[in-house]
Amino acid sequence: xxxxxxxxxxxxxxxxxxxxxxxxxxxxxxxxxxxxxxxxxxxxxxxxxxxxxxxxxxxxxxxxxxxxxxxxxxxxxxxxxxxxxxxxxxxxxxxxxxxxxxxxxxxxxxxxxxxxxxxxxxxxxxxxxxxxxxxxxxxxxxxxxxxxxxxxxxxxxxxxxxxxxxxxxxxxxxxxxxxxxxxxxxxxxxxxxxx
Numbered sequence: 689x690x691x692x693x694x695x696x697x698x699x700x701x702x703x704x705x706x707x708x709x710x711x712x713x714x715x716x717x718x719x720x721x722x723x724x725x726x727x728x729x730x731x732x733x734x735x736x737x738x739x740x741x742x743x744x745x746x747x748x749x750x751x752x753x754x755x756x757x758x759x760x761x762x763x764x765x766x767x768x769x770x771x772x773x774x775x776x777x778x779x780x781x782x783x784x785x786x787x788x789x790x791x792x793x794x795x796x797x798x799x800x801x802x803x804x805x806x807x808x809x810x811x812x813x814x815x816x817x818x819x820x821x822x823x824x825x826x827x828x829x830x831x832x833x834x835x836x837x838x839x840x841x842x843x844x845x846x847x848x849x850x851x852x853x854x855x856x857x858x859x860x861x862x863x864x865x866x867x868x869x870x871x872x873x874x875x876x877x878x879x880x881x882x883x
Contacts (some may be wrong), residue, residue: 714752718743728755735759760824768821768828770795777814777832784854789836796821804865805831807838814839823864830861 714735722740729736737755739748768776774794781789792812800806800817807814814835820828833855841848852858 714756716748716752726751726755728759730759757824760826761822768796773816773832776829777836780829780832781836784833785836785840785851789839791836791839794832805835807835809839809842812839823868826857827861827864830855830858831865833858 714737716737716739718739718741720741722738724740726740727738735756737752739751743751770793773796774791777791777794778787781787781791790812791814794814794816796818797815798818800815801819803817804820805814805816814832816828816831816835820831834852837848837851841851
């Protein structure tokens, strides 16, 4: 496979750095043999996205974003236990709050149907709704960062929202969660059996 200077040349490999990711580079590989399908997979610390050679740059950017979200959702579906969730919270605290947010416990709960997460600063406990399981990793991370920020600032004032600015996918994650809530309010379409 050759590397060509133009992004629209067949067989090109285009390295990219996804927004909000400091750990995984994206490599786009164009193939003249692909006519419609797009696929992606992880290879070490890189994400490989395979696209048709004829695709425009705008389509490429859109599909890279779609495929990164799909991979993140697949990875998030691998059920994290409470121990992994605690480790993830510690990593996020170190990354975004210099380790200042120190939860005493982080766990999944099944009794939160109107919230995505909750925090009790006095106890240092964080609880995430089981409804987050299977959502993209950046969404779960946002909720964890949100609850970690409550360990530092209890309310939702200006200081709290300034803390959340450190997480680069805050707006996107909030939009995703708002979409889930909105979709839940849509009327259900009847199924084939009339139910």
